[in-house]
Amino acid sequence: MNTYHISDAESRKEWDAFVTSHPEANFLQSWDFYEFYKSRGNQIVRRLARNEDGKIVGSYAGVIENAKRGRYLAIAGGPTLDWEDRALVDALFADMRTQGKQHKCAFVRVRPQLELSESGMNLMSELGLRRAPMYLSVEFAGILDLNKSEDEILKGMRQRLRRALRKAEKNDIQVETSTDPADIHEFYQIELQTAGRHRFIAFSEDFLTKQFAAFAKHGEAVLYTAKLGDEILAQNFMIFYGNEASYHYGVSSELGTKYSGAPLLHMAAMRDARERGIKRYNFWGIVDETDIHHRFYGVSCFKRGFGVDEYKYIPAHDLILSKPRYAFDWLIETLRKKSRHV
Secondary structure, eight states: OOOOEEEEOOOHHHHHHHHTTSTTOOGGGOHHHHHHHHHTTOOEEEEEEEOTTSOEEEEEEEEEEEETTEEEEEEESOOEEOTTOHHHHHHHHHHHHHHHHHTTOSEEEEEOSOBOOHHHHHHHHHTTOEEOSSOOSOSEEEEEETTSOHHHHHHHSOHHHHHHHHHHHHTTOEEEEEOOGGGHHHHHHHHHHHHHHHTOOOOOHHHHHHHHHHHHTTTOEEEEEEEETTEEEEEEEEEEETTEEEEEEEEEOTGGGTSOOHHHHHHHHHHHHHHTTOOEEEEEEOOOTTOTTSTTHHHHHHHHTTOOEEEEBOOOEEEESOHHHHHHHHHHHHHHHHHHTO
């Protein structure tokens, strides 16, 4: 029977080399994402599993969330491993339980980077997990294959989006890029406008700036800006990591609703992703086409307009460590989910 040694990760180079060797992985399990959490004062967990030969065969990273309703360990997009190796799966989930208890958590919440399937859901049950009342990271995403040429992508777009691109080019909308965290200040100001129009709670400027800085330090984050003259129309906060370019956050100004610059930003980011050798462009969250009353329905239509493939992942599951504390958290989250209609 295989045995594994699991310990804290100490090398960024070693960590990222292993994570990015897995095609499905993205920045949710990157080293720098957890450097961002550390910069915000959060406790983090980074664990590596090695086989008897000392070779890395599994990993997971998580953050300790000190929510008012309860303390828990959140592991988004992980663990990273060969899911066919059941002994390794068992070992890593046992280690998650141990780490959660050591950090005095009520539960461990996991959203694995596994496509939704009956076998995957059965595995979660076999591991002793139960479906979480709330999500942890995106569970339904729109992804574009960058092995396609730009001409193929344009042909696969909805006609309305192609017209928007032609209109943007006709209006001489320009695209600029930046890796300077100071430029997030302007992004944040426009985010406040966007949040007001679309009724969502904006991230703080500190949150956005520190996150951008953590990724930009190693060339993984780029801010794309569409301008008409000196006026900003739209901005995209992109992350390039491993096999994936991620449309992490996007904002648009009032003027940007009239002069569409957002499609140009995506086309520019796709070109840059190809130059980096990246094969996948992740537009992130979308909602069902039938969910016409969802506040992100319009945004989802925009993303689908690029001709994305749709992926559903195994939803968040909880590994319960303290039944009384978890019961309280479950009740609060269930009520909150109903009140927010999510």
